[in-house]
Amino acid sequence: MAKSKRSARTRRSAQKGFAILALLLLVVAVVVVAVLDHRVTKQFEGRRWTLPARVYAQPLELYVGQTLSAAKFTQELSRLGYIAQGPAARPGTYRRKGDRIDLYVRAFHFSDQEQPALQLRVVFDGDAITELTDTQGTDVPVIRLDPLLIGSIFPIHGEDRIVVSPDQVPPLLPAALKAVEDRKFDTHHGVDPLAILRALLTNVRAGQVEQGGSTLTQQLVKSYFLDSRRTLGRKAEEAIMAVILESRFEKADIMNAYINEIYLGQDGRRAVHGFGLASQFYFGKPLSECALHEIALLVTIVRGPSYYDPRRHPERTLERRNLVLKLLAERGVVKPEEAERAMKKPLGVTDNAGRSANYFPAFLDLVRRQLREDYPEEALTEAGLTVFSTLDPLLQEKAEDALSEELDRQEKSGRKSAKGLEGTMVVTTPQTGEVIAIVGGKRASFDGFNRALDMQRPIGSLAKPLVYLAAFESGRYTPASIVDDAPVELKLPNGQVWKPGNYDKKLRGPVPLVRALTQSLNLATVNLGMAVGLDKVAKTYVQLGLDEAPPAYPSMLLGAANLSPIQVAQMYNTLANGGFRSPLRAVRAVIDEHGKPLKAPELEVSQAAPAEAIYALDRVLIEVFERGTGKPARRSLPPTLVVAGKTGTSNDYRDSWFAGFSGGHLIVVWMGHDDNSPTGLTGTTGALPAWAKLMSSISTTSFEPLMPEEMEDRWIDYFSGKETSPYCNGSAVSLPFTYGAVLEPSETCPPGISPEEAALFAPPAEGTVGPDGAPLPSPIPPTQP
Amino acid sequence: MRLAPVPILVLLLIASGCTLTPFESDTPKGTGTHTQTPPAPGSGPIITSVPEVSPTAPGAEPGSVVAPTPLPRERPRTPPATLSPASKALVGQAQTQRKKGDLPGATASLERALRIEPNNPLLWIEMGRLRMDQHNYPQAEAMGRKALSMSVGDNRTQSQAWLLISDSLNARGKNPQAQEALAKSRELSQF
Numbered sequence: 001m002a003k004s005k006r007s008a009r010t011r012r013s014a015q016k017g018f019a020i021l022a023l024l025l026l027v028v029a030v031v032v033v034a035v036l037d038h039r040v041t042k043q044f045e046g047r048r049w050t051l052p053a054r055v056y057a058q059p060l061e062l063y064v065g066q067t068l069s070a071a072k073f074t075q076e077l078s079r080l081g082y083i084a085q086g087p088a089a090r091p092g093t094y095r096r097k098g099d100r101i102d103l104y105v106r107a108f109h110f111s112d113q114e115q116p117a118l119q120l121r122v123v124f125d126g127d128a129i130t131e132l133t134d135t136q137g138t139d140v141p142v143i144r145l146d147p148l149l150i151g152s153i154f155p156i157h158g159e160d161r162i163v164v165s166p167d168q169v170p171p172l173l174p175a176a177l178k179a180v181e182d183r184k185f186d187t188h189h190g191v192d193p194l195a196i197l198r199a200l201l202t203n204v205r206a207g208q209v210e211q212g213g214s215t216l217t218q219q220l221v222k223s224y225f226l227d228s229r230r231t232l233g234r235k236a237e238e239a240i241m242a243v244i245l246e247s248r249f250e251k252a253d254i255m256n257a258y259i260n261e262i263y264l265g266q267d268g269r270r271a272v273h274g275f276g277l278a279s280q281f282y283f284g285k286p287l288s289e290c291a292l293h294e295i296a297l298l299v300t301i302v303r304g305p306s307y308y309d310p311r312r313h314p315e316r317t318l319e320r321r322n323l324v325l326k327l328l329a330e331r332g333v334v335k336p337e338e339a340e341r342a343m344k345k346p347l348g349v350t351d352n353a354g355r356s357a358n359y360f361p362a363f364l365d366l367v368r369r370q371l372r373e374d375y376p377e378e379a380l381t382e383a384g385l386t387v388f389s390t391l392d393p394l395l396q397e398k399a400e401d402a403l404s405e406e407l408d409r410q411e412k413s414g415r416k417s418a419k420g421l422e423g424t425m426v427v428t429t430p431q432t433g434e435v436i437a438i439v440g441g442k443r444a445s446f447d448g449f450n451r452a453l454d455m456q457r458p459i460g461s462l463a464k465p466l467v468y469l470a471a472f473e474s475g476r477y478t479p480a481s482i483v484d485d486a487p488v489e490l491k492l493p494n495g496q497v498w499k500p501g502n503y504d505k506k507l508r509g510p511v512p513l514v515r516a517l518t519q520s521l522n523l524a525t526v527n528l529g530m531a532v533g534l535d536k537v538a539k540t541y542v543q544l545g546l547d548e549a550p551p552a553y554p555s556m557l558l559g560a561a562n563l564s565p566i567q568v569a570q571m572y573n574t575l576a577n578g579g580f581r582s583p584l585r586a587v588r589a590v591i592d593e594h595g596k597p598l599k600a601p602e603l604e605v606s607q608a609a610p611a612e613a614i615y616a617l618d619r620v621l622i623e624v625f626e627r628g629t630g631k632p633a634r635r636s637l638p639p640t641l642v643v644a645g646k647t648g649t650s651n652d653y654r655d656s657w658f659a660g661f662s663g664g665h666l667i668v669v670w671m672g673h674d675d676n677s678p679t680g681l682t683g684t685t686g687a688l689p690a691w692a693k694l695m696s697s698i699s700t701t702s703f704e705p706l707m708p709e710e711m712e713d714r715w716i717d718y719f720s721g722k723e724t725s726p727y728c729n730g731s732a733v734s735l736p737f738t739y740g741a742v743l744e745p746s747e748t749c750p751p752g753i754s755p756e757e758a759a760l761f762a763p764p765a766e767g768t769v770g771p772d773g774a775p776l777p778s779p780i781p782p783t784q785p
Numbered sequence: 786m787r788l789a790p791v792p793i794l795v796l797l798l799i800a801s802g803c804t805l806t807p808f809e810s811d812t813p814k815g816t817g818t819h820t821q822t823p824p825a826p827g828s829g830p831i832i833t834s835v836p837e838v839s840p841t842a843p844g845a846e847p848g849s850v851v852a853p854t855p856l857p858r859e860r861p862r863t864p865p866a867t868l869s870p871a872s873k874a875l876v877g878q879a880q881t882q883r884k885k886g887d888l889p890g891a892t893a894s895l896e897r898a899l900r901i902e903p904n905n906p907l908l909w910i911e912m913g914r915l916r917m918d919q920h921n922y923p924q925a926e927a928m929g930r931k932a933l934s935m936s937v938g939d940n941r942t943q944s945q946a947w948l949l950i951s952d953s954l955n956a957r958g959k960n961p962q963a964q965e966a967l968a969k970s971r972e973l974s975q976f
Contacts, residue, residue, distance in 0.1 A: 061901065063871035112882070112893035141874035142897070431903035432896065578934050580927070589893060597889040603896060603912070605927045611934055664903070706937040 033240060040225065040244045044257070051384030051593065052152035052160050055367055057391040058436070058588070059110070059147040062122060064132050064139075067699045070099050070124040072394075077103065079393065080148055081285025091117040092289040099124045106286070108146035111388050111589035111597055115144065127699075148393050149280055151364045153371070153380045158269045162276035163260050163384070166252065168288050172333070173275060174255050176299045179331045180324055182216040186251060190217045190242035217242040220258045264298070265305045272305075282310065284350045292334060293342035296324045297349075310349045318347055362424075362440025363391050365450050366566070366586045374599045375590075384593035390434035390586050392427075398697050399425050399437045399667075400444040406690035407442050407671070410681070417653075417680040423671040423690065424451035426569040430666050432603060433573060433582025435566075449674075456562040457655045457672065461520045461629075461683065462648035463559035465575065465617055466540040467529040468517050472613035473540075474532055479514040479620050479735045480721040480743055483531075485524035490554045498554055500526055503649075512721025514620050514735060518628030520647060522558055529557035543608045544571035545581050559648060568659055569668045575621070576644075576661035578705050579614030580605040611708040616736055618644055618705055621660075623733060627718060629684050630660065633692035642702035643695060647683025654678055656686030663701035667691050711736045714743060715751065722746035727758035865941040866907050872898040876911055883918060891915055906932035906942045913949045917956065925953035944973035 060076055062068075074084070077094055082103065085093040094103035100123050107117040120140065123131035132140045154160040178185045184192050192215050199213030214222070221241045245254065263271060264278035272281045278298055279287040290298070300308050300321045310317045322343045329339035367389050371380055379385065403423050410418040427437040438452045449455070471477040485508040490498045502508075502522050508515075516524035529537050537557065538549040550561035566584065574581045582605050590598045608614075621644035624630040625637075629647040637643065645660020656671040656679060669687040672679055679686060707713070715732045717724040721744075726732050728749035737743070745751055749758055868876060879894035895915060899908050913928030929950040936942035947970035954963035 061871075061897065063869075063901065065869065065871070066901075110893070112887075112890040142871040142901070144897075429900070429903070432899055434900075578931075580931050580934075588896065589889070602892070603899075604924060605931050606923075607927065607930055706935060708934070709937055 033244070036237070036241050037244050037248075040221075040241050041248055043225065044245065044249065050159060050382040051163060052154040053371070053380045053383070053385040053387050053590075054149060054162065055151050055153065055364060055387045055389050056147040057150050057389060057393045058434075059108075059144040061142060061144055062120070062129060062132055062140075063142040064129055066129045067127055068124070068129055069127050070096065070101060073101060073122065073124070076145070076394065077101075079284075080145065081283065081289070083285075083289075088119065090289075092285060105143070106146045108144075109386070109591075109595055110144065111386075111591050114595070115146075118143075147388070150360055150389065150391060150393070152270075153364075153368055153387075154270055158271045159273055160267075160270045160277060161260060161273040162280060163274065164276035164287055166256050168286070169256075169259055169275070170288060170290060170295065172292065172295050173259065173287070173290075173298070175333045176295055176324070176328055177216060177255075177258070177302070179328055179333045180299050181219070181302065182214075183331070185216055185255075188215060188217075188246075190244075190246035191215060191239050214238075215242065216258050217246055217254055220254060220261055221245060223261050223263060224257070262302060263305060264301050265309065282349045291342075292338060293321070293325070293345040294348055296328065296342060297321045297347060300324050310347045314347055321347070360391060360393075360396055360438070360444070361446070362438040362444070362450050362452055363389070363396065363435070363586065365440075366435060366438060366453060369453070370585070370587050370601060371590070374601075385598070386591045386593075387587060388589045388591075390436055390588055392436040395427060395698060396437040396439075399427055399439050399694055402690050402694035402697065403439050403669070404442055404444070406693060409689075410671070410686065415680055417678055420673065421671060421679060422451065422674055423669065423687075424455070424565050425670075425690070425694070426452050426565050426668045427694075428569055428573050428576075428584060428666045429664060430573050430576035430661060431582075433577070433584050433605075434588075435569070435584050435586045436665075438566075451670070452565045454564065455670075456564050457670065457676075458559055458650040459561060459563050459568060460559040460648035460650040460655060460657060462568060462572075462646055462657050462659055463556065463561060464517055464520060464525050465621060465646055466544065466571075467525055467532065467537050467557055468513060468620065469540050469544075469609060469613055469617050470532045470536045471513065471528055472616045473609055474536065477513060477528075477532075478737055478741055479616055480512050480716045480723075480737070480741075482510045482512055482721050483516055483524045483528045485509055485511050485516065485521045486527065488523055488526050488530070490526075490530070492553065492555075500555075500558060512716065512718070514623060514716070514721070514733060515627075515718055517620050518623045518626075520629050526554065526557050530554065540609070541571065543581070544574040545583070545608070546571060559650065565668050565670050568657070569666060572659040572661065572668060573666050574608050575614065575618060576666045576703070577605075578618075579607060579609045579611055581608040612711055612736075612738060615705060615708050615711065618703070619736055621645060622703065623735075624660075627733070629682075630658075630688065632684055633688050636689070636692045637696050640702070641695075641700070642704060644703050645691070647688060649682040652678045653680050653682065656681040657683050658687035658691040660691055660695070661703060662695060663703045665695070665698065665700050667694055707736055710738050712739060713737075714741075716743065717746050717749070720746060723751050724749050725751050725753045725758055727753060727755040729758065861938060862940060863938040865939055866905060866936060868898075868905065868907055869902055872902050872905060872908060875901075876908070879911065879915070883915065888915065888919055904935055906936035906939070906946065909935070910942070910945050910949055913946075913953070917949075917952060920956075922953040922956045925956075926950050929953065940973045944970045946970075947973065 074094070074096055082092050082094050084095060086095065088095045088102045088104045091104045091106040094101055100121065102119070102121050104119050105117060108115050119135045120143065121131070121133050121135070122129055132143070134140055152160050182192070184195070192213065195215070196213035218238050221238050225241060260274040260276065262275075263273055264275065265272040265281060267281065272278055275298055276287050278301065279285060279290055279294075282297070283290065283294055297310060297317070300317060301310070303320070307313070308317045308320055325339040325343050328334045329336045367387060368380070371387065403425050407421050407423050410421050422441055423439075424441060425437070425439040426435065428435050440446070440450050440452055441448070485502070487507065488500065492498050500522050503520070507523065508521060511521065511524055513528070515521070516528065534552040534554065534556065538552040541549045541561070546567060550556050553560065570584050573584060582603065583601065585601045585603070587600050590600045592598055622642060624645055624647075625634055625643055630645055641662060643660055643662045645658060648657030648659070649655065654672055654676055657669065659666070659668045661667070669691045671681060671686040671690070713734045714737050715724050715726045715734050716722060717728065718731045718733045723743040724732050724746040726734065728746070875894045875898035879891040879898075882888075882891035882894060892915060895908065895912050899912065902908060909928045909932040913925040913932070916922070916925040916928060929946045932946040932949070933943055936946060947966050951963045951966035951970060954966055
């Protein structure tokens with residue numbers, strides 16, 4: 001009795017305990033569901049994908065007179081993902097008939113205006129646009145193409161995406177997703193028990209996981225809210241959240257979220273999310289322009305982005321894509337004939353294995369750094385900014401080619417010191433101070449050490465023009481002034497004695513400045529710099545655009561200062577821009593996700609030095625190509641193209657530099673070894689040929705600054721600096737002087753001599769290649785057209 | 786040894802009876818038979834009338850510069866700068882945007898034009914006017930100076946550039962300099 005009583009009590013207390021436990025469990029379940037519900041609803045309602053800033057290249061401007069051939073234009077169009085198709089009846093298509101191209105330009109939201117999609121007719125005559133009209137035949141003065149997407153600034157965890165709105169999604173995509181991944185999507189409540197059961201059976205039979213029973217909603221939940229661990233608890237959580245999501249939101253919302261969220265591939269550190277970016281990543285065009293076979297491929301990739309990577313495993317991916325197409329026909333999404341036709345098409349992905357087609361890490365790095373001055377990191381990686389950069393994709397490609405071809409040529413020379421040679425290039429448009437291309441190294445798409453921005457090397461003779469600028473600025477020197485190319489010994493602050501020498505160990509005695517600079521004479525330059533004053537020379541570095549002057553040691557005169565290629569570009573840009581300093585920009589404009597313009601670096605100019613001094617220096621730098629260390633490049637440049645520039649070689653041939661410009665472009669080239677070992681190259685034999693190769697392959701204009709008002713041209717003798725006649729054989733050079741400059745007349749070939757008399761003089765015997773040029777500079781091979 | 790030919794040449798010269806008349810200057814036009822002549826870039830139009838140049842002043846160091854004495858010489862005038870149709874359209878667009886107060890838009894339009902015609906002084910003046918609207922007066926002046934440097938010989942454009950500079954100086958209270966710039970603008974507009 002007592003026993004039974006006790007057992008009854010026990011039973012009762014057990015029941016009670018059970019009830020309490022059940023209650024507790026229920027409470028826990030309710031709390032869990034409530035918590036999940038709160039989380040799902042809040043996160044999904046206010047959903048904002050972290051949207052990395054998207055970076056675009058500069059758009060191609062079309063206008064009558066633009067230098068562009070029909071062939072080059074079609075190249076540009078295909079780079080932008082335009083396809084040659086029919087009568088060009090929808091955006092993203094064009095039709096070429098000889099010299100006439102009809103195209104349908106895509107709509108694009110620029111920083112300053114929303115340009116609608118529009119049809120254009122462009123007529124070419126050789127290398128120029130001669131007619132630009134709309135379909136009614138009305139002239140269009142100027143129009144931009146939609147620019148090339150060159151990358152995004154994604155955060156450390158590497159998630160990148162382009163969000164698309166439902167109207168940018170071809171209806172075929174959701175239909176195909178449903179047909180292949182989740183047939184009951186329109187009716188289920190988040191989970192599909194039958195599908196799970198079916199999957200379970202298939203998997204048990206196969207002995208491995210072959211089929212997922214997840215609905216699109218579950219896949220979305222997994223990707224959006226959960227990490228990738230696969231435990232039973234996770235599965236339950238995922239199912240509950242899917243049900244919650246379905247009860248709270250419309251099917252259309254869920255589908256749109258899925259399309260933007262799902263993971264679709266890997267590009268190095270960057271994870272490709274959403275169909276919007278996937279379309280760009282695989283096909284180089286917007287999602288709205290994808291055809292059936294492309295949509296089928298994207299749907300294939302969803303299943304396993306690394307297993308069905310169309311670039312790495314094209315065969316099995318094609319097989320699966322065709323299976324998807326077959327399924328679409330079977331399930332009535334498309335007509336069987338359509339599926340048949342689509343199956344015959346290739347995968348159609350852009351090449352460039354494992355890399356998106358347009359990947360310019362060195363340039364993007366500069367964009368990122370310039371943006372960081374105005375924006376916090378999160379704003380760049382999450383806020384959905386659109387960045388309009390200054391990159392010129394066509395020129396960037398040419399720069400990459402020119403540099404790698406020249407580095408290859410050097411390596412093939414078989415010289416030991418040329419093995420593993422590296423290089424870098426920076427290209428700007430001087431007048432607007434825009435950086436339009438950066439090549440970071442031999443492998444331009446390698447995202448590593450950014451030589452153009454971070455490498456600091458002695459600039460060698462690139463420093464000389466600054467000495468001459470200080471000299472001209474002092475008002476005590478002209479290009480004809482005489483300086484002594486004679487030995488010099490200088491006591492340094494540390495007590496050491498500095499005894500520089502000329503490249504070829506020769507002494508030339510008194511020489512005019514024009515010769516001293518064009519032939520890059522070390523001793524003449526040091527003597528000049530000491531006479532002008534080290535502080536004055538150091539100041540010119542700041543005038544031309546550096547943040548601070550290098551230490552004012554005598555060795556600075558010969559380029560001991562360590563500078564990066566981009567810093568060199570900044571200084572030389574000022575010389576190329578008629579003495580106006582413009583801070584180099586890689587960003588033109590930034591807009592937020594609603595299209596509102598935000599802060600961006602502005603075009604600025606400021607006069608860095610007196611116009612006369614800059615003009616005289618620029619004219620002497622032109623002579624570098626006529627008589628000095630740049631002369632070997634002359635034969636590979638277009639004969640009428642006027643350019644100016646300077647070679648640079650550091651001690652023991654460790655660095656080979658060339659910085660030079662035309663009217664439209666400044667190019668800075670460096671070659672050397674990352675470990676700073678000697679290269680055996682001078683500026684003339686290493687960097688110059690790469691510079692010339694690029695300069696001659698682009699469409700550019702002559703460097704023809706206007707002579708300042710108070711100056712005039714006079715002829716002087718290159719060797720003596722005395723005033724002479726243009727008829728005097730070979731040695732007469734025309735240079736600018738301020739009115740009334742006193743010049744000593746040449747005794748041997750004076751200014752007024754007649755052509756007949758002048759003809760009696762023999763050409764000068766002196767060689768024209770100076771210290772930076774090798775004694776016998778290797779010939780520059782003709783550049784490819 | 787490289788200079789060895791020089792005495793011979795001098796002898797030849799004397800033998801040929803060449804008179805050494807300095808500064809009987811005849812402006813070199815073009816290249817003649819002389820193949821090495823550099824293209825003389827930037828010299829713009831060839832100077833057609835060359836007035837006398839005073840012979841070397843006694844005691845003056847050769848190669849040095851004497852104070853630029855005002856010389857009665859005129860650089861040839863060039864026709865006023867004009868805009869290409871593309872630039873014209875973009876300048877028109879920028880002006881509309883300015884009127885609407887859309888200064889970033891106007892900047893973008895003008896920069897587009899500048900990329901097409903970076904050497905057109907009119908565009909730099911237009912850019913300077915925009916900087917005035919943005920109250921960025923130092924940049925307005927700098928753009929004016931840039932326009933001056935690219936319009937040597939073009940009085941009309943230079944007059945406009947000086948007017949811009951004068952306005953920017955005025956806006957900063959630099960009245961005497963502004964007056965000076967204005968006088969230059971007026972003087973140039975007379976031509």
